Amino acid sequence: MTHAKDLALYHFSHCPFCAYVRREMANLGVDFEIRDAGADAEHRKALKEGGGKVQVPCLLITAEDGSETWLYESMDIVAYLKKRFAKNQVA
Ligand SMILES: N[C@@H](CCC(=O)N[C@@H](CS)C(=O)NCC(=O)O)C(=O)O
Known part of the structure; x- marks a missing residue:
C-alpha cells in the first residue's frame, strides 16, 4: 500500500461518486487522507x-512548493x- 502525503480527498460518506473514487483507491493500492466535507464544517x-x-x-493535490x-x-x-498509481494495481 502506498501512502500519498500530497493528496487528500474531500468526500461525503453517502455519495456514490465518492464511493467510486474510494473503491479505485483500494484497487490501485493507494491511500491518503480522507476529509468528510459533510460532517466537518472546517x-x-x-x-x-x-x-x-x-x-x-x-482531490486536493499539494505540490512540493x-x-x-x-x-x-x-x-x-x-x-x-490510475495514471499515477496504475503500477500498484492489485486487480
Ligand atoms: N459529476 C460529479 C458529480 C458529483 C456530485 O453530484 N456530488 C454531489 C454529492 S453525491 C455533491 O457534491 N453535491 C453538492 C452538495 O450536495 O452540496 C462527479 O462525478 O464527481
Whole structure:
C-alpha cells in the first residue's frame, strides 16, 4: 500500500461518486487522507474556499512548493490516480 502525503480527498460518506473514487483507491493500492466535507464544517469551508464550490469528490493535490490543485469530477480524479498509481494495481 502506498501512502500519498500530497493528496487528500474531500468526500461525503453517502455519495456514490465518492464511493467510486474510494473503491479505485483500494484497487490501485493507494491511500491518503480522507476529509468528510459533510460532517466537518472546517473541511467544508476549506473545500469551498480552496476549490471554489462544495462539490464532492474533490482531490486536493499539494505540490512540493505548496501550490494546490483542487481536482473535481470523480472520473477525472480516477484518471489521475490510475495514471499515477496504475503500477500498484492489485486487480
Ligand atoms: N459529476 C460529479 C458529480 C458529483 C456530485 O453530484 N456530488 C454531489 C454529492 S453525491 C455533491 O457534491 N453535491 C453538492 C452538495 O450536495 O452540496 C462527479 O462525478 O464527481
